[in-house]
Amino acid sequence: MKVLSKACVYGLRALIYMALKKGDSPYVSIGEISEELDISFHFLTKTFQSLTEKGILKSYRGPSGGVAFAQPPEAIFLIDVVKIIEGEGFFDSCLLGLPGCGEAAPCPVHDFWKEARGAMKREFETTSLAGLADKVSRQRLRISE
Amino acid sequence: MKVLSKACVYGLRALIYMALKKGDSPYVSIGEISEELDISFHFLTKTFQSLTEKGILKSYRGPSGGVAFAQPPEAIFLIDVVKIIEGEGFFDSCLLGLPGCGEAAPCPVHDFWKEARGAMKREFETTSLAGLADKVSRQRLRISE
DNA sequence: AGGATTTAAGACTATTTTATCTTATTTTAT
DNA sequence: ATAAAATAAGATAAAATAGTCTTAAATCCT
Structure with a gap:
Protein backbone atom coordinates (compact mmCIF):
# COMPACT_ATOMS: atom_id res chain seq x y z
CA MET A 1 0.00 0.00 0.00
CA LYS A 2 1.76 3.08 -1.26
CA VAL A 3 -0.02 6.13 0.10
CA LEU A 4 2.60 8.85 -0.32
CA SER A 5 4.75 9.45 -3.39
CA LYS A 6 8.52 9.22 -3.21
CA ALA A 7 8.75 12.98 -3.52
CA CYS A 8 6.58 13.35 -0.43
CA VAL A 9 8.33 10.68 1.59
CA TYR A 10 11.72 12.15 0.77
CA GLY A 11 10.50 15.63 1.54
CA LEU A 12 9.13 14.62 4.94
CA ARG A 13 12.26 12.72 5.90
CA ALA A 14 14.37 15.70 4.89
CA LEU A 15 12.22 18.14 6.85
CA ILE A 16 12.46 15.98 9.96
CA TYR A 17 16.21 15.92 9.50
CA MET A 18 16.23 19.69 9.38
CA ALA A 19 14.01 20.02 12.42
CA LEU A 20 16.33 17.66 14.24
CA LYS A 21 19.39 19.69 13.44
CA LYS A 22 19.76 22.57 15.85
CA GLY A 23 22.90 24.25 14.51
CA ASP A 24 24.18 27.78 14.80
CA SER A 25 22.98 28.65 11.29
CA PRO A 26 19.38 27.88 10.39
CA TYR A 27 20.42 27.07 6.85
CA VAL A 28 21.18 23.49 5.91
CA SER A 29 22.50 22.65 2.46
CA ILE A 30 20.43 20.32 0.32
CA GLY A 31 23.68 18.55 -0.54
CA GLU A 32 24.22 17.63 3.09
CA ILE A 33 20.67 16.40 3.55
CA SER A 34 20.73 14.33 0.38
CA GLU A 35 23.99 12.74 1.41
CA GLU A 36 22.97 12.02 4.98
CA LEU A 37 19.61 10.57 4.04
CA ASP A 38 20.77 8.99 0.78
CA ILE A 39 18.29 10.86 -1.37
CA SER A 40 19.00 12.05 -4.90
CA PHE A 41 20.21 15.64 -4.65
CA HIS A 42 18.39 16.92 -7.72
CA PHE A 43 15.19 15.12 -6.87
CA LEU A 44 15.15 16.60 -3.39
CA THR A 45 16.01 20.02 -4.77
CA LYS A 46 12.96 19.93 -6.99
CA THR A 47 10.71 18.96 -4.10
CA PHE A 48 12.18 21.64 -1.87
CA GLN A 49 11.62 24.26 -4.54
CA SER A 50 7.88 23.82 -4.27
CA LEU A 51 8.09 24.01 -0.48
CA THR A 52 10.05 27.24 -0.82
CA GLU A 53 7.51 28.70 -3.24
CA LYS A 54 4.71 27.91 -0.81
CA GLY A 55 6.44 29.54 2.13
CA ILE A 56 7.31 26.45 4.14
CA LEU A 57 11.02 26.95 3.53
CA LYS A 58 13.24 29.84 2.62
CA SER A 59 16.43 29.45 0.63
CA TYR A 60 19.77 31.14 0.42
CA ARG A 61 22.32 30.61 -2.32
CA GLY A 62 26.06 30.67 -2.16
CA PRO A 63 28.63 29.13 0.17
CA SER A 64 27.15 28.17 3.54
CA GLY A 65 23.75 28.76 2.03
CA GLY A 66 20.96 26.22 1.94
CA VAL A 67 17.35 25.97 3.00
CA ALA A 68 15.79 26.85 6.34
CA PHE A 69 12.32 26.82 7.83
CA ALA A 70 10.34 29.91 6.90
CA GLN A 71 8.10 29.18 9.87
CA PRO A 72 9.05 27.52 13.15
CA PRO A 73 8.78 23.72 12.83
CA GLU A 74 6.28 23.82 15.69
CA ALA A 75 3.91 25.54 13.28
CA ILE A 76 4.46 23.29 10.29
CA MET B 1 -4.41 9.53 -2.34
CA LYS B 2 -4.36 6.45 -4.50
CA VAL B 3 -4.49 3.40 -2.23
CA LEU B 4 -5.61 0.68 -4.63
CA SER B 5 -4.26 0.11 -8.12
CA LYS B 6 -6.49 0.31 -11.18
CA ALA B 7 -6.33 -3.44 -11.54
CA CYS B 8 -7.71 -3.81 -8.01
CA VAL B 9 -10.37 -1.16 -8.36
CA TYR B 10 -11.56 -2.61 -11.65
CA GLY B 11 -11.51 -6.09 -10.20
CA LEU B 12 -13.58 -5.09 -7.19
CA ARG B 13 -16.12 -3.19 -9.27
CA ALA B 14 -16.45 -6.17 -11.59
CA LEU B 15 -16.89 -8.61 -8.72
CA ILE B 16 -19.59 -6.45 -7.19
CA TYR B 17 -21.30 -6.38 -10.58
CA MET B 18 -21.20 -10.15 -10.66
CA ALA B 19 -22.52 -10.48 -7.12
CA LEU B 20 -25.31 -8.13 -8.06
CA LYS B 21 -26.34 -10.16 -11.05
CA LYS B 22 -28.57 -13.04 -10.04
CA GLY B 23 -29.21 -14.69 -13.38
CA ASP B 24 -30.14 -18.21 -14.32
CA SER B 25 -26.57 -19.10 -15.24
CA PRO B 26 -23.86 -18.33 -12.71
CA TYR B 27 -21.47 -17.52 -15.55
CA VAL B 28 -21.09 -13.95 -16.67
CA SER B 29 -18.98 -13.12 -19.70
CA ILE B 30 -16.06 -10.79 -19.20
CA GLY B 31 -17.10 -9.03 -22.37
CA GLU B 32 -20.43 -8.08 -20.80
CA ILE B 33 -18.82 -6.86 -17.58
CA SER B 34 -16.21 -4.80 -19.39
CA GLU B 35 -18.87 -3.20 -21.53
CA GLU B 36 -21.28 -2.49 -18.70
CA LEU B 37 -18.63 -1.03 -16.43
CA ASP B 38 -16.57 0.56 -19.20
CA ILE B 39 -13.40 -1.30 -18.32
CA SER B 40 -10.84 -2.47 -20.87
CA PHE B 41 -11.74 -6.04 -21.74
CA HIS B 42 -8.18 -7.35 -21.90
CA PHE B 43 -7.13 -5.54 -18.77
CA LEU B 44 -9.99 -7.03 -16.82
CA THR B 45 -9.32 -10.44 -18.32
CA LYS B 46 -5.78 -10.38 -17.01
CA THR B 47 -6.93 -9.39 -13.54
CA PHE B 48 -9.60 -12.08 -13.53
CA GLN B 49 -7.05 -14.67 -14.56
CA SER B 50 -5.23 -14.27 -11.27
CA LEU B 51 -8.49 -14.46 -9.35
CA THR B 52 -9.30 -17.68 -11.18
CA GLU B 53 -5.88 -19.12 -10.41
CA LYS B 54 -6.34 -18.35 -6.74
CA GLY B 55 -9.74 -19.99 -6.53
CA ILE B 56 -11.90 -16.90 -6.15
CA LEU B 57 -13.46 -17.39 -9.56
CA LYS B 58 -13.95 -20.30 -11.92
CA SER B 59 -14.15 -19.91 -15.67
CA TYR B 60 -15.95 -21.67 -18.47
CA ARG B 61 -15.10 -21.25 -22.13
CA GLY B 62 -17.24 -21.41 -25.21
CA PRO B 63 -20.56 -19.87 -26.09
CA SER B 64 -22.49 -18.74 -23.01
CA GLY B 65 -19.33 -19.26 -20.98
CA GLY B 66 -17.69 -16.71 -18.73
CA VAL B 67 -16.57 -16.44 -15.13
CA ALA B 68 -18.45 -17.29 -11.96
CA PHE B 69 -17.74 -17.27 -8.25
CA ALA B 70 -15.86 -20.35 -7.13
CA GLN B 71 -17.08 -19.62 -3.61
CA PRO B 72 -20.33 -17.97 -2.59
CA PRO B 73 -19.93 -14.16 -2.54
CA GLU B 74 -20.91 -14.27 1.13
CA ALA B 75 -17.59 -16.00 1.76
CA ILE B 76 -15.40 -13.74 -0.34
C1' DA C 1 37.43 40.73 -10.19
C1' DG C 2 37.35 35.69 -10.07
C1' DG C 3 36.63 31.25 -8.42
C1' DA C 4 34.01 28.27 -5.36
C1' DT C 5 29.59 27.02 -3.52
C1' DT C 6 24.88 26.56 -3.53
C1' DT C 7 19.95 26.91 -5.10
C1' DA C 8 16.78 27.44 -9.50
C1' DA C 9 14.91 25.77 -13.53
C1' DG C 10 14.02 22.96 -17.05
C1' DA C 11 15.25 19.36 -20.36
C1' DC C 12 16.06 14.72 -20.62
C1' DT C 13 16.07 9.64 -19.42
C1' DA C 14 14.44 5.53 -17.04
C1' DT C 15 11.11 2.86 -14.68
C1' DT C 16 6.62 1.50 -13.44
C1' DT C 17 1.88 1.36 -14.21
C1' DT C 18 -1.91 1.17 -17.21
C1' DA C 19 -3.95 -0.05 -21.43
C1' DT C 20 -4.25 -2.08 -25.99
C1' DC C 21 -3.43 -5.28 -29.60
C1' DT C 22 -2.50 -9.72 -31.62
C1' DT C 23 -2.47 -14.49 -31.72
C1' DA C 24 -3.42 -18.86 -29.77
C1' DT C 25 -6.24 -22.29 -27.30
C1' DT C 26 -10.37 -24.24 -25.35
C1' DT C 27 -15.17 -25.22 -25.43
C1' DT C 28 -19.95 -25.44 -27.08
C1' DA C 29 -23.66 -25.44 -30.53
C1' DT C 30 -25.16 -26.66 -34.85
C1' DA D 1 -16.33 -31.31 -38.54
C1' DT D 2 -16.86 -26.52 -38.34
C1' DA D 3 -17.91 -22.03 -36.80
C1' DA D 4 -18.62 -19.13 -33.00
C1' DA D 5 -17.74 -17.57 -28.39
C1' DA D 6 -14.94 -17.17 -24.82
C1' DT D 7 -10.47 -17.40 -22.01
C1' DA D 8 -5.10 -17.41 -22.08
C1' DA D 9 -0.87 -15.32 -22.87
C1' DG D 10 2.42 -12.36 -24.35
C1' DA D 11 4.04 -8.40 -27.17
C1' DT D 12 3.51 -3.70 -27.70
C1' DA D 13 2.15 1.17 -26.72
C1' DA D 14 0.88 5.05 -23.89
C1' DA D 15 0.92 7.55 -19.70
C1' DA D 16 2.35 8.60 -15.17
C1' DT D 17 5.97 8.61 -11.85
C1' DA D 18 10.68 8.74 -10.52
C1' DG D 19 15.20 10.06 -11.23
C1' DT D 20 19.27 12.31 -13.72
C1' DC D 21 21.78 15.83 -16.04
C1' DT D 22 22.91 20.40 -17.68
C1' DT D 23 22.97 25.14 -17.46
C1' DA D 24 21.95 29.42 -15.15
C1' DA D 25 21.76 32.58 -11.33
C1' DA D 26 22.89 34.14 -6.80
C1' DT D 27 26.11 34.60 -3.03
C1' DC D 28 30.33 34.40 -0.47
C1' DC D 29 35.31 34.53 0.09
C1' DT D 30 39.93 35.74 -1.11
Missing part, protein backbone atom coordinates in the same frame (compact mmCIF):
# COMPACT_ATOMS: atom_id res chain seq x y z
CA PHE A 77 2.14 20.31 10.21
CA LEU A 78 2.35 17.23 8.07
CA ILE A 79 -0.79 18.20 6.25
CA ASP A 80 0.81 21.43 5.02
CA VAL A 81 3.64 19.50 3.39
CA VAL A 82 1.46 16.71 2.04
CA LYS A 83 -1.00 19.11 0.47
CA ILE A 84 1.79 20.95 -1.32
CA ILE A 85 3.55 17.86 -2.62
CA GLU A 86 0.60 15.54 -3.25
CA GLY A 87 -1.91 18.21 -4.16
CA GLU A 88 -4.92 19.83 -2.53
CA GLY A 89 -7.35 17.00 -3.22
CA PHE A 90 -5.27 14.40 -1.45
CA PHE A 91 -7.88 13.67 1.21
CA ASP A 92 -10.85 13.69 -1.15
CA SER A 93 -10.09 10.46 -2.98
CA CYS A 94 -12.55 7.63 -3.55
CA LEU A 95 -11.28 4.17 -2.64
CA LEU A 96 -12.94 2.70 -5.73
CA GLY A 97 -11.74 5.52 -7.95
CA LEU A 98 -15.19 6.81 -8.84
CA PRO A 99 -15.10 10.47 -9.88
CA GLY A 100 -17.38 12.71 -7.90
CA CYS A 101 -17.87 10.16 -5.13
CA GLY A 102 -19.42 11.96 -2.17
CA GLU A 103 -22.54 12.22 -0.05
CA ALA A 104 -24.64 12.90 -3.10
CA ALA A 105 -23.42 9.94 -5.14
CA PRO A 106 -21.45 7.64 -2.84
CA CYS A 107 -19.63 4.47 -3.80
CA PRO A 108 -20.30 1.25 -1.86
CA VAL A 109 -17.43 1.84 0.56
CA HIS A 110 -17.80 5.59 0.88
CA ASP A 111 -18.90 5.64 4.51
CA PHE A 112 -15.97 3.59 5.69
CA TRP A 113 -13.40 5.36 3.58
CA LYS A 114 -14.65 8.79 4.55
CA GLU A 115 -14.03 7.92 8.17
CA ALA A 116 -10.65 6.28 7.53
CA ARG A 117 -9.21 9.11 5.49
CA GLY A 118 -10.72 11.58 7.95
CA ALA A 119 -8.77 9.98 10.77
CA MET A 120 -5.65 10.22 8.69
CA LYS A 121 -6.30 13.84 7.92
CA ARG A 122 -6.81 14.67 11.59
CA GLU A 123 -3.53 13.00 12.45
CA PHE A 124 -1.72 14.96 9.76
CA GLU A 125 -3.34 18.17 10.94
CA THR A 126 -2.12 17.73 14.49
CA THR A 127 1.35 16.37 13.92
CA SER A 128 4.04 19.02 13.60
CA LEU A 129 7.56 18.64 12.31
CA ALA A 130 8.85 19.72 15.72
CA GLY A 131 6.73 17.07 17.39
CA LEU A 132 8.08 14.37 15.15
CA ALA A 133 11.66 15.53 15.53
CA ASP A 134 11.20 15.49 19.27
CA LYS A 135 9.88 11.94 19.14
CA VAL A 136 12.76 10.88 16.94
CA SER A 137 15.42 12.22 19.28
CA ARG A 138 13.73 10.98 22.46
CA GLN A 139 13.16 7.47 21.17
CA ARG A 140 16.19 7.33 18.91
CA LEU A 141 14.09 6.58 15.84
CA ARG A 142 15.43 6.42 12.33
CA ILE A 143 14.44 8.55 9.36
CA SER A 144 16.50 6.79 6.70
CA GLU A 145 17.22 3.26 5.56
CA PHE B 77 -14.05 -10.77 1.54
CA LEU B 78 -12.41 -7.67 0.17
CA ILE B 79 -9.15 -8.66 1.77
CA ASP B 80 -9.01 -11.88 -0.25
CA VAL B 81 -9.23 -9.94 -3.49
CA VAL B 82 -6.90 -7.17 -2.41
CA LYS B 83 -4.21 -9.57 -1.25
CA ILE B 84 -4.27 -11.40 -4.57
CA ILE B 85 -4.19 -8.32 -6.74
CA GLU B 86 -2.03 -6.00 -4.63
CA GLY B 87 0.14 -8.65 -3.05
CA GLU B 88 0.46 -10.29 0.35
CA GLY B 89 2.38 -7.45 1.99
CA PHE B 90 -0.25 -4.86 1.24
CA PHE B 91 -1.01 -4.13 4.90
CA ASP B 92 2.60 -4.13 6.04
CA SER B 93 3.70 -0.92 4.37
CA CYS B 94 5.55 1.90 6.10
CA LEU B 95 4.09 5.36 5.54
CA LEU B 96 7.57 6.83 5.20
CA GLY B 97 8.76 4.01 2.98
CA LEU B 98 11.41 2.73 5.36
CA PRO B 99 12.22 -0.93 4.71
CA GLY B 100 11.85 -3.17 7.72
CA CYS B 101 9.83 -0.63 9.65
CA GLY B 102 8.23 -2.43 12.60
CA GLU B 103 8.18 -2.68 16.37
CA ALA B 104 11.90 -3.36 16.45
CA ALA B 105 12.90 -0.39 14.29
CA PRO B 106 9.90 1.89 13.90
CA CYS B 107 9.69 5.07 11.85
CA PRO B 108 8.44 8.28 13.49
CA VAL B 109 4.84 7.70 12.45
CA HIS B 110 4.77 3.94 12.95
CA ASP B 111 2.34 3.90 15.89
CA PHE B 112 -0.24 5.95 14.09
CA TRP B 113 0.08 4.18 10.79
CA LYS B 114 -0.03 0.75 12.37
CA GLU B 115 -3.39 1.62 13.85
CA ALA B 116 -4.73 3.26 10.69
CA ARG B 117 -3.82 0.44 8.35
CA GLY B 118 -5.03 -2.05 10.99
CA ALA B 119 -8.47 -0.44 10.93
CA MET B 120 -8.46 -0.67 7.17
CA LYS B 121 -7.46 -4.29 7.29
CA ARG B 122 -10.23 -5.13 9.75
CA GLU B 123 -12.78 -3.46 7.50
CA PHE B 124 -11.55 -5.42 4.50
CA GLU B 125 -11.63 -8.62 6.50
CA THR B 126 -15.25 -8.19 7.47
CA THR B 127 -16.71 -6.82 4.26
CA SER B 128 -17.94 -9.48 1.83
CA LEU B 129 -18.83 -9.10 -1.81
CA ALA B 130 -22.36 -10.18 -0.99
CA GLY B 131 -22.57 -7.53 1.71
CA LEU B 132 -21.46 -4.83 -0.66
CA ALA B 133 -23.77 -5.98 -3.44
CA ASP B 134 -26.64 -5.95 -0.98
CA LYS B 135 -25.80 -2.41 0.05
CA VAL B 136 -25.57 -1.34 -3.57
CA SER B 137 -28.98 -2.68 -4.47
CA ARG B 138 -30.69 -1.45 -1.32
CA GLN B 139 -29.30 2.07 -1.52
CA ARG B 140 -29.11 2.19 -5.31
CA LEU B 141 -25.39 2.95 -5.26
CA ARG B 142 -23.22 3.08 -8.33
CA ILE B 143 -20.21 0.98 -9.18
CA SER B 144 -19.14 2.73 -12.35
CA GLU B 145 -18.58 6.27 -13.55
